[in-house]
Amino acid sequence: MKFPNAQDIASTNVVYTYMQDTIEYAIEKMLEGEHRDIIVIDGENYYVLTAMEVLKLKEDHIKLSDQISHLNLRKIPAVVKETNVLNLLKYLDELSEYICVVNDDKTIYGIITHTDITSNIDPEVILDNYTIEDFLKLSRRVRWINKEVKTLDVLTHMHTSGNDSVIVVEDQTPIGILTTKDVVQLIKHQSDLTLPIKEYMNSPVDVVYKRTSVREALEFVKKKHYKRLIVVDEHDKLVGIISQKELILLTYNRWSLVMKEHQAELQEINTLLIEQNREYELMASLDSLTGLYNRHKFKQLYNSSLETMLQRLEVLSLIILDIDHFKKVNDTYGHIAGDEVLKTVAQILQDETRRIDMICRWGGEEFVVLLPTVSLEQAGQIAEKLRVKIAQTSIEQVGDISASFGVCEVKERKRLEEVIAKADELLYKAKKSGRNRVELCEGRGY
Structure with a gap:
């Protein structure tokens, strides 16, 4: 069993534009494909324009006729297509979920997301007796809101907090979800953002139970193309969220145990995982809202x-x-x-x-x-x-x-x-x- 290269798992169906294009043109391309983000190329550098940034245009007094260069976009990493997937792990903590894959001449070849990595993991190498419950301590604190909260307030909260989704909860039970992909639809249809979030949330919510095995969780993510798992207990009460990144790292940890014959690769992944575990150890010691000790x-x-x-x-x-x-x-x-x-x-x-x-x-x-x-x-x-x-x-x-x-x-x-x-x-x-x-x-x- 060998680790794949970036070109093996990259999606070549990339929606992109250029820094000198207008913002209006970029939004049109984004809406055509109902994408929540679009890649912006500036020479050998790559950036991402998100739906949340589009919502902020009026607030920042930026015109749609302005060039994209007027925006302060987030730069995304770029790797050559022969890069081993092991060397992509260090990018999983980037604010952007994208990694740009380029040819030798620096032209764009494709894009890798957490979904692409997850979809190319063989669940046969995962221990069936590991459950989601075993890893909830690593999960991010879930941001939940009441169904009557004004949609504009929710979008503002998503932008300022950096959360790519919010869960709508009633009596501790998840009843709806809104993601950045839904934000694109709100923009496309020029929705009334003064209405409560219950008018736009996706419902019912697809959930997994905390005793779900990691194998089943990976298959669920692959089937649904979700970026996250909403985890509930046996009474359907919300207990947390597991991200794709956490599933990926867990899977690679298991891979390292079954690849003893690949000593060089094993040493490399162990080093990366030790660094990642240090970060998780710090995460486990802090309160996610305030950053203080728990x-x-x-x-x-x-x-x-x-x-x-x-x-x-x-x-x-x-x-x-x-x-x-x-x-x-x-x-x-x-x-x-x-x-x-x-x-x-x-x-x-x-x-x-x-x-x-x-x-x-x-x-x-x-x-x-x-x-x-x-x-x-x-x-x-x-x-x-x-x-x-x-x-x-x-x-x-x-x-x-x-x-x-x-x-x-x-x-x-x-x-x-x-x-x-x-x-x-x-x-x-x-x-x-x-x-x-x-x-x-x-x-x-x-």
Whole structure:
């Protein structure tokens, strides 16, 4: 079994235009084939014009009669057609899903997408006893919305967040999906974007169950030509999304086990996969919305910091904070607005603390800050500074926000659960006393 070259899996049916052409001409070609993207050639460089960028033209005051060169397009990588598919793995983290395949004279030969790679993988080499559930920890956080949200707001969210799709969820059950391919149709038909997303979403949603085998998942992707798998549990409740890229990497990992006779190729793929696994390890330690540490990683950091503190006879303080009236924000303005509040508070915490401090999104609207070598009094001052900074912050659509704080100092060996429980008591006291305030642990140390 040999790994194919780029020319073996590339699609030669490429829709493209040139940088000196008009934007209007590019859109016409895009709509003719109902493509969501079109390749733009500029000498030996290749770019992609997306449907989302077309939607932004009016906002950026760009005319359809202008040349494509007026746009700030995303450059895509180009490889010669003899390139081994192993050497394409490094491009899977590119923002664009495309890899341009060129002839020796640099003319365009074809295009490779994640779909092309997936479609050329033989599922016979995949372990049947590996299920989607085993790899959900690697999946991206799914972005879901309510069916009544205005379509224009959804498109704006897709553009600013970089998500190529949104899932419409009702009672935790996926009822619809909108992708960038659908955006092309909205443009083509000049749809009314003030209508709720339920008017344009694709429904019902094709899903796979979390106990689906990787073999079945690959066959499903090949049959449906999907870029992603929407995964549900046995009660049809949404549990996550698995991308094509994750399926590809999983498959190549399996290939590496069955190709021992190809030592040179095996060494090459192992190196690539080690690099990719490091990235996934980082992904698994972070909250996907805020970029802060998640609870699992924070527990590890607390334990190691506690040991260092005990060895050096130093102190350690912990702050827990909760955004006031956050449920009301979600209920009134929706989860997109709620996400903006969470990201804003997370940024404040990062800006106003030291590099050695460890910040975690503990869950929901709760955050925890671990402060090595900081006493209770100093931690109280830091918490007050954070409280004031948050209270001075106003968020578009939501308005002013505030948070309540509980602060503890750790001077002896304590489990994180014990410290969090004590800090939670203080947080509750702050909430009960009127919110937007800081409560410190009585006495020195806990």
